[in-house]
Amino acid sequence: MIPADQSPTAEAPPVQGRAALWSIMNPVRGQIRFAMLLAIGSAVLGLGAMGGLAFTVHRLLEAPGVWPWPTMAAVLACTAAAYSLRLIAFDQSHYAAFRLETILRTQLAEHLGSVSMGHVQAMGAGALSKVMYDDIKALHVFVADSTPLYARAYATPVATFFVLLWLDWRLALGATAVLVFGFGVLSLALRDQAEMTRRYNAAREGVSAAIIEYVQAMPVVRTFDSGQATFGRYQRALEAYLDMVMRWYRDAGFAARFSMATLNPMPTLAVLLWLGVWFSWHDSLAFSHWLAVLLVGTGMAESMLPMMMLKHMVDKVKLSVARIQQVMALPIQSAPAPGRAQIPTDASVRFEGVGFRYGEGDAEALRDVSFSVSPGAVTALVGPSGAGKSTVAKLIPRFWDVTAGRILVGGADVREMTADTLMGQVAFVFQDTFLFSGSIADNIRLGLPETAMDAVEAAARAAQAHDFITALPRGYDTPVGERGLFLSGGQRQRITIARAILQDHPILVLDEATAHADPENEAALVAALSALIRGKTVIVVAHRLATIRDADQILVFDRGRLTEAGRHQALVTAGGAYARLWRGYERAQHWALGEQVAATAGVTP
Structure with a gap:
């Protein structure tokens, strides 16, 4: 078992910058830019419609009996075009999101296919499924729904400002002053945003992890815990989340609420109304210009709140992008150069001075292990828990790569064989089965x-x-x-x-398949395994020593070292580690519940 702190997800991934968020969209960047340009065009046409409406009123005031049909038609055309471009922009962003979702999931699957099985197992099915489904789905939502809004949120205030500046520079400055004041107050609320966002996400992840643990462990909880310890962890996670949110709300509450109220369209509209009345009263502002300013001016403020919401969404999506990039950063296994791949010549297995550790700085799981397995021979790996038996078995098909020495299969270094060649040579049967x-x-x-x-x-x-x-x-x-x-x-x-019989690979690695079987199933499994191993090179991780008495070779491991090797009877006679394991196994076979109860009560059965 790999320690939890060696998993790539043991620590939360660092939050990437905005550049990383946009760089992950490179495969569909052109389509996203096109959607954003359409959204900007929609915003500009919307402003044009408002300006045209003001000009229509102006013409009606100048000539009440004459309808300005060309101007009215232009307003209608701008409105229809604005809505059409907006719909097309969302269509394009959704198409881009679906393409990106497909591309990223394909890239992740292909990359994981080149990563060692050890790293995949260390990361865990839950973490990988979250990345491949939830995180990519979050990115899909952002690309599909937010990129057009993102463009509108930034383009609309700029376009509005220049239109106001063209209509009346005084009113343009007045509207801008309101927004500058609102952003000044908002900056107080956001002064510790990065740190608070990090704490918020950590607290939220803590709640999610506690919920998953509590639900998945429900049978154990009901049997042993009565919910006190596990529910206590869930309760503490909720309290930590509540404390974090409340502290954030208290620290930034007034500034955030006041800035939101200031950036609302109503204060801008109030300022434009007041200034318009003042300038009109002094005959320095035409009514038509004032009306145009009122129709167009709130566009600056209306974009501010969506911009704030989008900023929060960007911060959330950056976490998903960081997790996706974390998986893509997992190191791939080395592969032989084209035309240089080695081919096994037989079904032998050889370890030469093999050393292995799961991570840098960790203790060695294996140290200087050397042994040979002849073609067609049965070799058993035995030893106490944590001795390195399963590690030896998993190094053969390159679930991990050795950190010292080398492993030869059929005389070829497993690191110099293609994955298809190696997998065509070795089959695995685990205790924990997996069916699709x-x-x-x-x-x-x-x-x-x-x-x-x-x-x-x-x-x-x-x-x-x-x-x-x-x-x-x-x-x-x-x-x-x-x-x-x-x-x-x-x-x-x-x-x-x-499945293994049908594939008929010449080398078979068994993590003893009968370890957890009941007597009836064990008999069927033994018969099945007898058919499976016939004529093959077999390496079995043994838990029941009686099943490997007739093995051609028994390898005894202790604390990552190969301490003994030989056949059953010779090892028992030698009186070493294997003999002690065998005596303990025999005692366990003669243990009976009635005898244990009698011994506890001091009664001879």
Whole structure:
């Protein structure tokens, strides 16, 4: 098991700058820019419609009996064009968002396919699914809905200011003064925004993590805890979140509320009305110009609140972008140069001075491990928990890369083999099975989709699975449910063994598949494994020592070192670590509940 602090998600990713947010949109940048230009055009045409309306009123005041049809038609055309461009802009941004979503998910999947399985497992399915679904969805929402608004929010105040400046520079300065004052007050509310945003997001993530832990651990909670400890963690996370939000609200409350009230269109409109009355009273402002200023002037203020909302959304999306980039930054495994890949010559496995640690600064999980496995031989890995057995097994198919020495499969360094060649040489059967939500037949032929049904059934028969499969309502077409939900553990295990039999790889690594089986299923699994290992090189991580008594070679590990090697009887006779493990195993086999109760009570059974 990899320690939690070695996971790439053990620490929250640093929040990236705005440049990183826009750089991740590079694949669809042209389409986003086009959508933003359309949105700017829509905003300008909207201002043109307001100006045209004021000019229409002016013409009617000059000649009450004459309708200015050309001007009215221009107003109608500007309005229709503004709405049309706005709709087209949102269409383009949505198309761009869907394209970006597809591109990023494809890139993430391809990148993870080149990352070592160890890093993928360390990051965890939950974290990866959040990145590939939730974080990319958040970016989709921003691109689809916010990029046109982003353009309008910045373009509208600038265009409005120049229109006001052209109409009357005094009123333009008056409207601008209101906004400058509002932003000055707002800057007080935002003086510690970066730090407060970081604390807010950390508190929110803490609540999410506590909820997930509490819900997922519900059976354990009800059995052992009565909810006191786990619910207490959830309650403390909620209290920390509430404390953070309340402190932020108190520190920035008045300044934020006052600035929002100032940046509302009403104060700007009030100033323009007052100044307009004053200048009109002194005959220094035409009524038509004043009307045009009133119609156009609030556009500056109306863009301020959306701009503030967009800023908050950008801060949230930057967290999602940081997590996406964190996954994309996972190191990929080295690959041989084209035409230089090594090809295995047989089914042997050899470790030469192998050392391994999970992360820089961590203790060595393996130290100077060397051994050979002959083609067709059965080798068992034994030792106490944490001795390094599973690490040895997972290094063979390059779930991780060694930090010292090398591993040879068929005489070829695993780092100099292509992934397809290596995976075609080695098969894995874990204790923890995984089935996809398709049919039983599809799960057996995984990786070999064109395999005929006769071969699938033959593999299932060899795996002792055919009888229970045919007893199901739809036989081999029966859906197994998510992760094999509708099947028992023994049934799932036999299907994965059938999958390995069908693929027929020459080297097989077993993390002992019968460790958690009941007696009835164990007999079926032993028969299935017997069919699976026939004629193959087998390396088995052994938990039940009785199952490996006849192994060609037993390797004993302790604290990351290979301490003993040999056959069962020779190791027992030697009286070393394996002999102690064997004596402990024999004592465990003779343990009985009645004897233990009697011994506790001081009674001879």
